[in-house]
Amino acid sequence: MRFLDQNLEFTRLPGALESFHANADETQLSAFAAAVKQTGGRFVALWGSDERKRNSNAGGYAVHVAFGIAEGLALVTLPMHAENPEYPDLSEIFPAANRLQRTCFDLLGIRARGGDQRPWLRHANWPADYFPLRRDVDGARQFEAHNEDYAFVRVEGDGVHEIPVGPIHAGIIEPGHFRFSIVGEKVLRLEQRLGWTHKGIEKRFEQLPLAEAHKLAGRVSGDSTVAFAWAYCLAAESLAACTPPPRALWLRALLLERERVANHLGDLGALGNDAALSFGLAQFLRLKEDWLRLSGELFGHRFMMDAIVPGGVARDLPGGASEKIARQCNAIEREVRILKNIYDEHAGLQDRFLTTGRLNPALASALSISGLAGRASSQAWDLRTQFPITPYDQLDVRIATHRNGDVAARVTLRFEEVFESLRLTRIILTQLLENKSTEYFAPLPAAPDGAFGLGWIEGWRGDVLVALEAGPAGSIRRCHCHDSSTRTWPALEHAVMGNIVPDFPLINKSFNLSYSGQDL
Amino acid sequence: MYQLLKQILVTGIKTEAPPVADDALRVTTQRLEQAMLKTLGRALVIRHIDAGSCNGCELEIHALGNPYYNLEALGIRFAASPRHADLLLVTGPVASNMVVALQRAYEATPAPKLVVAVGDCGCNTGNCAGNSGGIFGESYASRGKVANVIPVDVAVPGCPPTPLALMQGILTAISGK
Numbered sequence: 001m002r003f004l005d006q007n008l009e010f011t012r013l014p015g016a017l018e019s020f021h022a023n024a025d026e027t028q029l030s031a032f033a034a035a036v037k038q039t040g041g042r043f044v045a046l047w048g049s050d051e052r053k054r055n056s057n058a059g060g061y062a063v064h065v066a067f068g069i070a071e072g073l074a075l076v077t078l079p080m081h082a083e084n085p086e087y088p089d090l091s092e093i094f095p096a097a098n099r100l101q102r103t104c105f106d107l108l109g110i111r112a113r114g115g116d117q118r119p120w121l122r123h124a125n126w127p128a129d130y131f132p133l134r135r136d137v138d139g140a141r142q143f144e145a146h147n148e149d150y151a152f153v154r155v156e157g158d159g160v161h162e163i164p165v166g167p168i169h170a171g172i173i174e175p176g177h178f179r180f181s182i183v184g185e186k187v188l189r190l191e192q193r194l195g196w197t198h199k200g201i202e203k204r205f206e207q208l209p210l211a212e213a214h215k216l217a218g219r220v221s222g223d224s225t226v227a228f229a230w231a232y233c234l235a236a237e238s239l240a241a242c243t244p245p246p247r248a249l250w251l252r253a254l255l256l257e258r259e260r261v262a263n264h265l266g267d268l269g270a271l272g273n274d275a276a277l278s279f280g281l282a283q284f285l286r287l288k289e290d291w292l293r294l295s296g297e298l299f300g301h302r303f304m305m306d307a308i309v310p311g312g313v314a315r316d317l318p319g320g321a322s323e324k325i326a327r328q329c330n331a332i333e334r335e336v337r338i339l340k341n342i343y344d345e346h347a348g349l350q351d352r353f354l355t356t357g358r359l360n361p362a363l364a365s366a367l368s369i370s371g372l373a374g375r376a377s378s379q380a381w382d383l384r385t386q387f388p389i390t391p392y393d394q395l396d397v398r399i400a401t402h403r404n405g406d407v408a409a410r411v412t413l414r415f416e417e418v419f420e421s422l423r424l425t426r427i428i429l430t431q432l433l434e435n436k437s438t439e440y441f442a443p444l445p446a447a448p449d450g451a452f453g454l455g456w457i458e459g460w461r462g463d464v465l466v467a468l469e470a471g472p473a474g475s476i477r478r479c480h481c482h483d484s485s486t487r488t489w490p491a492l493e494h495a496v497m498g499n500i501v502p503d504f505p506l507i508n509k510s511f512n513l514s515y516s517g518q519d520l
Numbered sequence: 521m522y523q524l525l526k527q528i529l530v531t532g533i534k535t536e537a538p539p540v541a542d543d544a545l546r547v548t549t550q551r552l553e554q555a556m557l558k559t560l561g562r563a564l565v566i567r568h569i570d571a572g573s574c575n576g577c578e579l580e581i582h583a584l585g586n587p588y589y590n591l592e593a594l595g596i597r598f599a600a601s602p603r604h605a606d607l608l609l610v611t612g613p614v615a616s617n618m619v620v621a622l623q624r625a626y627e628a629t630p631a632p633k634l635v636v637a638v639g640d641c642g643c644n645t646g647n648c649a650g651n652s653g654g655i656f657g658e659s660y661a662s663r664g665k666v667a668n669v670i671p672v673d674v675a676v677p678g679c680p681p682t683p684l685a686l687m688q689g690i691l692t693a694i695s696g697k
């Protein structure tokens with residue numbers, strides 16, 4: 001089948017997700033990317049793979065680009081020769097490709113022709129000609145650690161000076177480096193240097209059995225463990241032709257919405273705190289703790305890590321769980337409504353929130369922003385309604401969007417999404433009660449060598465993507481994980497421009513992006 | 521304002537009793553003298569360092585500040601700089617990219633300094649098959665457990681450790697033997 005009038009023949013990939021794959025040459029890839037851009041589609045992810053030694057006559061490398069189009073997820077693969085592997089620079093069409101292209105070179109040694117050529121995940125801690133994701137590299141070697149001299153972009157001018165922040169930050173957060181160029185209090189430019197928590201996740205996947213690596217996927221970004229585990233399992237189930245029982249899918253949705261609520265509660269508290277209302281932090285953290293405790297009691301883990309497994313879920317709800325969840329939903333809803341009123345009417349808070357850290361819709365679109373940050377800037381992307389997999393096809397999720405793109409919009413959106421997730425949870429509970437089956441797991445059949453599957457799930461922060469290729473005898477040949485943070489980080493550089501330095505923590509928190517999820 | 525005050529009153533005090541120290545968590549024997557521990561026990565300052573975690577451990581460290589655990593009520597608080605800290609709370613397998621930063625933070629912390637390694641990644645215990653670096657292991661990008669890079673006094677297993685386990689680890693680090 002063909003899309004967007006392009007000369008590219010796609011085939012439907014197996015599995016529940018509407019996903020399609022095509023092999024392309026350079027011209028076709030560039031043309032397709034341009035067509036996606038023109039028709040309002042979006043760039044989702046880019047990664048590379050080492051295709052050498054697959055069989056004796058074929059070889060080289062490949063770059064894979066995932067696009068979101070009206071029909072679903074369109075994956076385009078461009079094969080490359082083993083000597084001098086290069087591909088056309090896509091960052092001119094989609095700026096979000098920039099850091100991913102640099103990542104691709106750091107890990108695999110395949111280069112985009114043009115664009116930013118500075119390293120991204122590689123700091124000074126392994127040699128420039130060491131490419132850990134190549135098949136003839138085992139990835140075990142350790143090199144001496146050095147401090148890196150990174151070529152930041154300098155802002156010149158009268159009274160301009162720089163503030164370097166990080167990698168270790170002042171709060172309890174993940175490491176990253178921010179280089180502010182400022183005049184007085186005003187931020188002229190922010191440049192990020194990320195990659196500090198790169199711990200070789202993609203190489204590690206290749207050492208784990210396919211049937212067990214959902215645990216690693218669930219630790220790409222701990223706050224999104226459910227989303228990543230589901231995406232991984234969806235990919236694994238797609239390539240192994242496994243359909244989990246309906247009860248398992250309803251339970252997965254329950255977990256995903258619980259993860260959304262837990263994170264939103266925490267963020268709403270932290271956002272109040274960053275605008276000097278510590279009352280908000282205490283109240284919301286209390287609610288979050290209640291929420292986590294019930295998750296721990298019902299699913300055996302406060303963040304529900306390892307609750308989703310290939311083929312279904314690790315356990316069913318214990319007796320009496322439905323009543324407990326329903327009761328908690330009511331209690332949380334009542335309290336969050338009170339707190340929303342307090343936030344809405346707090347002049348000091350609103351003064352800090354409104355017009356701060358603005359990401360306008362046109363820019364959000366140009367930068368391929370999705371998820372929560374996107375919806376706060378008019379980007380109405382939500383996989384739960386666009387490409388709903390079971391049970392979201394029966395749930396009719398009402399997504400919230402805003403146009404202002406400021407901190408206030410991202411706060412309001414979180415409130416609305418908490419209420420919506422509570423509503424969905426009640427529907428899910430009813431379905432679980434009606435569904436009398438006790439089956440919550442179907443064994444994952446052995447995956448054929450070379451089988452490929454995709455998983456794409458709307459986590460609390462945005463979409464997460466897992467691309468998985470099986471190797472021989474239950475192994476993994478390649479697994480790429482993509483968190484929407486990777487695309488949203490550059491937007492933060494824009495959103496802080498013109499704001500004052502002391503508002504940066506608030507703006508940063510309003511996005512609350514994952515470092516680990518982008519560093520891998 | 522009325523609503524806000526009412527909410528505070530209605531909520532009441534939620535703080536629960538803290539756990540007691542557990543010597544099983546020690547990696548080395550207590551190095552500090554009783555008199556020193558007594559002082560620290562009343563006003564301990566912690567600097568948290570994420571050396572490469574998945575951010576799961578950070579979620580539980582955050583929870584230490586919620587009204588249930590209320591760490592500050594024990595005289596324990598988090599500081600923004602290692603120069604102000606008595607104890608480093610380190611999470612994650614140590615990413616190669618974080619080695620220099622972690623060493624510098626350790627050097628910047630005034631002696632006597634305590635280090636608590638957090639999570640299965642940071643220590644090599646727990647359900648991650650005793651792997652240094654937990655599920656991430658050791659590789660070109662990961663140095664594994666925290667003790668591979670800086671000296672560690674107490675290690676708290678768990679993925680992530682619960683807030684109670686974290687509190688217990690911190691209290692163990694400042695308890696005498």
Ligand code: SF4
Pocket residue numbers: 219222572573574575576577611612613638639640641642654655678679680681
């Ligand atoms: S111990 Fe677990 S939660 Fe903590 S950083 Fe490691 S994987 Fe994440």
